[in-house]
Amino acid sequence: MIDVPVKLGPRSYRILVGAGLLAQAGPEISRLGVGRKLALVTDPSIRALYGEVVAQSLAGAGFEVTTVLLPEGERAKTLEVAAQTWDRLLEAGLDRGSAVVALGGGAVGDLAGFVAATYMRGMHFVQLPTTLLAQVDASIGGKTAIDHPRAKNLIGAFHQPRLVLADTGALQTLPEREYRSGLAEVIKHGIVLDAAYFGEVERSAAALAKTPSGTPSRRSPAMRASPTARRCRSAWWRRRAWPSAWAWPPRRREPGKCGCSRRWVCPCARSGRRPSA
Numbered sequence: 001m002i003d004v005p006v007k008l009g010p011r012s013y014r015i016l017v018g019a020g021l022l023a024q025a026g027p028e029i030s031r032l033g034v035g036r037k038l039a040l041v042t043d044p045s046i047r048a049l050y051g052e053v054v055a056q057s058l059a060g061a062g063f064e065v066t067t068v069l070l071p072e073g074e075r076a077k078t079l080e081v082a083a084q085t086w087d088r089l090l091e092a093g094l095d096r097g098s099a100v101v102a103l104g105g106g107a108v109g110d111l112a113g114f115v116a117a118t119y120m121r122g123m124h125f126v127q128l129p130t131t132l133l134a135q136v137d138a139s140i141g142g143k144t145a146i147d148h149p150r151a152k153n154l155i156g157a158f159h160q161p162r163l164v165l166a167d168t169g170a171l172q173t174l175p176e177r178e179y180r181s182g183l184a185e186v187i188k189h190g191i192v193l194d195a196a197y198f199g200e201v202e203r204s205a206a207a208l209a210k211t212p213s214g215t216p217s218r219r220s221p222a223m224r225a226s227p228t229a230r231r232c233r234s235a236w237w238r239r240r241a242w243p244s245a246w247a248w249p250p251r252r253r254e255p256g257k258c259g260c261s262r263r264w265v266c267p268c269a270r271s272g273r274r275p276s277a
């Protein structure tokens with residue numbers, strides 16, 4: 001297991017990364033000293049896969065658990081769903097000492113975090129991310145949000161989790177598309193923040209492209225969590241990591257055979273037709 005401390009003074013927390021961590025949720029959350037009532041916020045697919053193991057672990061640690069089911073994906077991030085979740089928390093008698101536990105991808109984490117940030121002016125929040133994107137990005141840093149009809153993530157708050165448990169075993173059931181979407185985030189972190197890490201990702205590309213293993217990369221959560229690393233977005237790193245894509249000023253594109261300057265959309269370039277002289 002990898003233990004990454006995020007040092008934010010009184011809002012410090014730990015990110016634990018490893019296989020099988022969902023079964024440790026109860027004992028780990030117990031150590032936080034939160035109240036005995038918890039809201040486990042998840043979606044139906046994730047509950048079917050991991051709800052039981054998490055609920056058992058929480059009950060085993062003496063927690064009284066109210067499960068709140070959200071619509072899947074982006075449909076969870078609405079004011080209506082947030083209001084329904086606030087209602088469920090009120091009915092179950094949760095207070096500021098209680099915790100919201102988000103079990104799922106970035107959408108579940110964003111909605112649950114927003115509810116935790118706003119219910120009774122803020123309550124404890126724990127992230128159990130189950131997608132690669134949520135494990136390397138969305139569960140870390142305290143950004144929570146719901147969508148506005150005009151734009152995504154427009155209404156939200158910064159609310160740090162008390163704990164993040166990233167169970168790499170959960171990636172085994174992730175659809176390939178979701179896994180690749182998370183990989184894109186991993187690659188992006190390398191490009192914008194850390195050239196050495198990007199090199200590590202490049203060298204492991206073949207292995208990363210296969211079915212997820214239980215072995216996480218050591219660098220990603222720490223890199224993501226470090227405020228210094230987050231600020232380090234210099235063009236130097238970008239150029240070093242991916243010189244051709246980030247070259248500045250951009251290289252002039254060669255004209256197409258027909259003389260058209262927009263070669264990549266020029267019909268002659270696409271059809272292979274020789275331009276008339």
Ligand SMILES: NC(=O)c1ccc[n+]([C@@H]2O[C@H](COP(=O)([O-])OP(=O)(O)OC[C@H]3O[C@@H](n4cnc5c(N)ncnc54)[C@H](O)[C@@H]3O)[C@@H](O)[C@H]2O)c1
Pocket residue numbers: 043045046049072073074077104105106107108110130131132133134137138139140141142143144145152153170171172173174175178181
């Ligand atoms: N707060 C942040 O800093 C931050 C950062 C990046 C993205 N986000 C947000 O994250 C959201 C996208 O999150 P996402 O990419 O994790 O997708 P998602 O949360 O929308 O989940 C996608 C699907 O994967 C399923 N799923 C989740 N875990 C699974 C597992 N282990 N096995 C099988 N199926 C599983 C879910 O049920 C869902 O149907 C967006 O709303 C985006 O705005 C937030």
